[in-house]
Amino acid sequence: MSPPSGHLLWGDGVPLQQLPVELPVSFDVVVVLVIVAAVFVLFFTQPVPIDATAVALVVVLAILGEWTGVSPAEAVSGFSNPATLTVLAMFVLSEGVRRTGVIQILTRKLVAFAGDNEFRQLLATVTLSGPTAGVVSNVSIVAVLIPAVMNLARKTKRSPSKLLIPLSFASMLGGMLTVIGTITNLLASEVWVQVGGPDAQPFSLLEFTQLGAVVLLVGIVYLLTVGRYLTPARIQPAESPTDSFGMADYLTDVVVMEDSPLVGSRVTELHDRDLDVDVFQIVRGNRTLTRGLGSERIQSGDVLSVRADQETLQEVLEQEHLQLLPEVMESAAEDEEPLPPGFSPQRHDWGGIDAESSGTSAADETASESTETDGDETNEEEGEDEKIELTEVVLLPGPWSSRRSGVTDFERDYDVTVLAIRRGDEVIRQRLREVRLQAGDVILVQAADQVLDHIARDANVAVSTDDRWEDFDRSKIPVALGILAGVLGLAAFEVFTLVISALTGVAAMFFTGILTPEEAYGAIDWEVIFMVAGVIPLGIAVEASGTSDVIADLVVSAGVLLPVIVVLGLFYLGTAVITEMISNSASVVLMLPIGVEVAGQLGANPFAFAMAVTFAASTPLLTPVGYQTNLMVYGPGGYKFTDFARVGAPLQLILTGVTTLGIVFFWGL
Numbered sequence: 001m002s003p004p005s006g007h008l009l010w011g012d013g014v015p016l017q018q019l020p021v022e023l024p025v026s027f028d029v030v031v032v033l034v035i036v037a038a039v040f041v042l043f044f045t046q047p048v049p050i051d052a053t054a055v056a057l058v059v060v061l062a063i064l065g066e067w068t069g070v071s072p073a074e075a076v077s078g079f080s081n082p083a084t085l086t087v088l089a090m091f092v093l094s095e096g097v098r099r100t101g102v103i104q105i106l107t108r109k110l111v112a113f114a115g116d117n118e119f120r121q122l123l124a125t126v127t128l129s130g131p132t133a134g135v136v137s138n139v140s141i142v143a144v145l146i147p148a149v150m151n152l153a154r155k156t157k158r159s160p161s162k163l164l165i166p167l168s169f170a171s172m173l174g175g176m177l178t179v180i181g182t183i184t185n186l187l188a189s190e191v192w193v194q195v196g197g198p199d200a201q202p203f204s205l206l207e208f209t210q211l212g213a214v215v216l217l218v219g220i221v222y223l224l225t226v227g228r229y230l231t232p233a234r235i236q237p238a239e240s241p242t243d244s245f246g247m248a249d250y251l252t253d254v255v256v257m258e259d260s261p262l263v264g265s266r267v268t269e270l271h272d273r274d275l276d277v278d279v280f281q282i283v284r285g286n287r288t289l290t291r292g293l294g295s296e297r298i299q300s301g302d303v304l305s306v307r308a309d310q311e312t313l314q315e316v317l318e319q320e321h322l323q324l325l326p327e328v329m330e331s332a333a334e335d336e337e338p339l340p341p342g343f344s345p346q347r348h349d350w351g352g353i354d355a356e357s358s359g360t361s362a363a364d365e366t367a368s369e370s371t372e373t374d375g376d377e378t379n380e381e382e383g384e385d386e387k388i389e390l391t392e393v394v395l396l397p398g399p400w401s402s403r404r405s406g407v408t409d410f411e412r413d414y415d416v417t418v419l420a421i422r423r424g425d426e427v428i429r430q431r432l433r434e435v436r437l438q439a440g441d442v443i444l445v446q447a448a449d450q451v452l453d454h455i456a457r458d459a460n461v462a463v464s465t466d467d468r469w470e471d472f473d474r475s476k477i478p479v480a481l482g483i484l485a486g487v488l489g490l491a492a493f494e495v496f497t498l499v500i501s502a503l504t505g506v507a508a509m510f511f512t513g514i515l516t517p518e519e520a521y522g523a524i525d526w527e528v529i530f531m532v533a534g535v536i537p538l539g540i541a542v543e544a545s546g547t548s549d550v551i552a553d554l555v556v557s558a559g560v561l562l563p564v565i566v567v568l569g570l571f572y573l574g575t576a577v578i579t580e581m582i583s584n585s586a587s588v589v590l591m592l593p594i595g596v597e598v599a600g601q602l603g604a605n606p607f608a609f610a611m612a613v614t615f616a617a618s619t620p621l622l623t624p625v626g627y628q629t630n631l632m633v634y635g636p637g638g639y640k641f642t643d644f645a646r647v648g649a650p651l652q653l654i655l656t657g658v659t660t661l662g663i664v665f666f667w668g669l
Contacts, residue, residue, distance in 0.1 A: 028545040031067040035060060036547075036590060039538065043582045050583070051527040054534025061537050069544025070537050077540075078533030082202070082499040083190035087183050087532055088524055089502035094137035095459075095523030096509040097484055100477040103141065106132070107148045116156040122228060125149060125163050126170035126220050133170075134177030134212070135484065142171050142629045143396055146636050147464040150392070154244075159233035164633035165647050166223045166231065171629050172619050173219040176212035178488075179203045179498065181618075184584040186498075187532055188592060188614040191539045195548075195593045196606060205491040205498060208611060211662040215615065218658050222651050230647045234425055234638035241390050241464075245420045245444045249310055250429050253283075253325035256302045258340045260321035268294040276312050276430055280417035280446050281305035281388070285344050290388055290448060291415060301342025307419050309430055387449040390419070392464040394636055397439045397525075397628040407432045414455055416447040424624070425640045440624070442635035459523060464636070476514050483508045532585055539589035552597035564604050564669055568612055569660040571595055575616035576652060580626040588617040604669055611663050619655065621648030 035057070042053040061068050062075035078084055097103070110128050114121040129141050145167055153160035175181035179189055189203035238244035242251065256262055262270075267279045282289040282296060283303035289296060298304070303325055308316065316322060328343070393416075407418045421428040421435060422442040428435055437443075442464075447455070456463045487505035491498045509515045515523075542548050559567040575595075579587040595609030620626030622645045624634035630644060637643075663669075 025550050026546060028067045028069065029547045029550050031064055032541050032545040032547045035064075035068070035541070036538070039535075039586060040582050043586055049527065051530035051534075054530045057534045057538060061541055067545065068541040070541050074540050075537045076533075078536030081190055081533065081536050082497070083186045083536070084529060084533045086180070086186050086499045086502050088529055089499070089506050090137065090180055090183075090186075091524045091528075092506045092509060092515065092520045093484060093487065093502065094140045095520065096514045097136055097480050098140050098144070099514065099519070100480045101474055102477050102481065103132075103136070103144045105474075105477075107144055110145075111148060111152050114152060116158075118158055118162065119224070119228075121152060121156070121158070121163060122166055122224060125167050126223050129167050130170040130174035130216050130220060131177070133172070133174030134181045135488065138171035138175050138182070139397065139628050139632070142167060142632050143394075143459075143462050146394055146462050146632065150464045150636060154238065154240075157237040159235050159237055161234040161637040161639065162228075162231050164637035165630075165639070165644065166227060168627070168629040168633045169219060169223060169227075169621060169648065169651070170216075172621070172627055173212075173216045176215055176615060176618055177209055178212070179205055179207055180491075180502070181212070182584070183528060183532065184588050184618040185614060187536070187585050188588045188610065188617070190536065191589055191592045192596075192607075192610050194539060195543050195596045196610065202498065204494065205488065208614070208666075211611070211615070211659065211666055214662055215619075215655060215659060218654065219651060222654060226650060227647050230650070232639070232643055232646070234640070234643070241392050241444055244392075245422065245427055245429070247307075247420060247429065247444070250307050251419065252306055252308065252313060254304050254306060254313075254317065254322040255325055255328045255340060255343060256298055256300055256304060257321045257323060258300045260298075260300070262298045262320050262322075263300050265298055266294070267296050267298065275308075275316060277306050277308040277316055278417070278419070278432065279304050279306050280419060285342065288388065290417070290446065293417070299342055301340045301344070303343070307429070307432075388446060389449055389452060390444065390446050391452060392636070393443045393445055393455065394462040394464065394632065395437060395439050395441045395443070396460055396462060397631055405437050407435055407437065410437060410443070414445075414447070414458075415451050416445040416455070418443055418445055420444040422635050422638060424634050425638050427638075440631040440634045476512070479512050480509070480514050483512070483514075531583060535583075535585045535589045538586070539593060542590060543593045548593035548597045551594045552601055555594070555598050556601045564602050565660060565664060567598070567602065568604070568608060568663065568669065569656055571598065571609060572612040572616045572660055573652070573656045575613050576620055576656075577622070579617045579620040580623045584617045584620070584627065588613055591617065605667060608663050608667050608669050611667065612659065615655075615659050615663075619652075621652045621655075 039053065039057060042048065043050060058075050058078070061070040062072045065071055065075070106128060110124040114124040125145070129138070129145060132141050146164070149163045149167060150160045152158075153163065172182075175185070179185045185203070189207075193200050193202055235244055242248065267282075270277050270279065279293055280290070281304075282293065282298075283305070284299060284301070304322075306313070306316075317324070328339070331339075393414075405413075407421075410416070411418055418432055419429075421432065421437075421444070423438065423440070452463055455461060483505050486508070487501045490496045490501040490504065495501070496504065506520070509520070510517060555567070555571070559570065562570075571591075575587060575591045578591065592610055592613045595613045596606040598604075599606040599609040620630075624630045624639065624641060624644050626644075633639070
């Protein structure tokens, strides 16, 4: 007799579910647990982009529907789910508000209020980022505030590290003020509808605002007191980007002598010789060349601004017949040696570089870039003046989380020269072209002023330069804020559902001209959209397969002698720890059905456990990879991986108690 259609076979036609080995749980649970474990590993290690994992998850859940309990229609239901559409709409609404410049205006007021007092700087940072994150994407807020905080710290000669972890934590906690404050809140609302029983309703806009306000207030008090002293000052106060990256021994000006074998060769040929040297500027006569250097042919008398360590530099000087600029200038002053043809000492009358330290190169100076034609190369027209700047560029989460771009790709795409990379507490100054860029990296670049203006408009990066703001239409601020207020009002008074209210706001953004559809599409983090859509059917599988029942049995048996309130607190803490290892979305999808089942077995309020999961999954405080905003400040703050636990662990324990007691007080147990 042939097995029922849809059953996989083992050996001689024996259905896989009829294996002689008796499993401690049903085969359905085993399949779902294997899928969950695979998703954990893929989300944590990211050998492939997260959105690719999410799409694969949808396919696997549908193909194995016999055991996962997920039909093909349910597998793709995440793409039409209200939570997914609301997340998409909130990306657009946040971008509309950002494009009016209102956040930048608030940021300037923050800087003016903070002055050079460290406590006021910290107070201004957490009080601006926290409450605002309840209605505007905390990622957008942190992206704007990172450059402001770094510049403020540089001007007042303070460490930016003292402000950046508090910035991330406050924005994270502020996201718990409303259901639209974080993507996790919206997803938790949808999962609650699935598993909370026939009477379960989506979370209202202000469902947990009262507890969110308590949590934010407690967090701010902690950050201003205990947290202030636990937050390390990893980056020492510096007056320039080159100082903060420790580049004094890596940036040097050298002169190409007449007998140098480099004469006539292209700049890119230096890389072909496997030399760890990068040319980021050429001074030729009275002109400075910074663009298209890869194809530029080196000439006698050129002054090359290079990045190299001292050992490599010494090797290059000896083999390639180059000389340090200060030595050539000294020889010129004393008429000891003839100058190489093409060299103009008048161009370097500013004194160049400290001969002993090698100093920072002429890249810090204002120079003009003009035309040069050599063979098949054509530069810009002579006479066009450009200000050349060194600045820091922060790679924001989103595309960089899934890209496999290298430094060469970045330089080509953005028309800049990369001099160093900070990743956490590590500064990479050597073998830059072997580095794969990651979200959270801070890149020290040299670029023309106009190029940096263009980069500042890119939503995937944040440029840390004084007063480099987009040219916003301030007249649209009342319109954008009015639209956002209308969305919140329609949802709060339940005139429309949250998703319809949010989509109404998106339409209003389009019709008022605040955003074009193209700008809206560019503002959406499609990786997040695919991830949310992908993990929603995973929640269906956890519930339908009985996996939540099995795990709930284990939790209840382990806490059988504990009071229910203690089990609730431990469940909150356990969810927070799990969230550090996987995405917030996957954590809430996995843990919320289990929490509801645990509550059922304990005879407790299931909504209380749903709230514990929601708050814990939205506020992971222990690692830089637990939440997007943590990753964003990781590089700019120069933090060690453990610094987040150093500051966040005490706060996580405090919030475990505060949130647990708050849940019991507001909703009962």
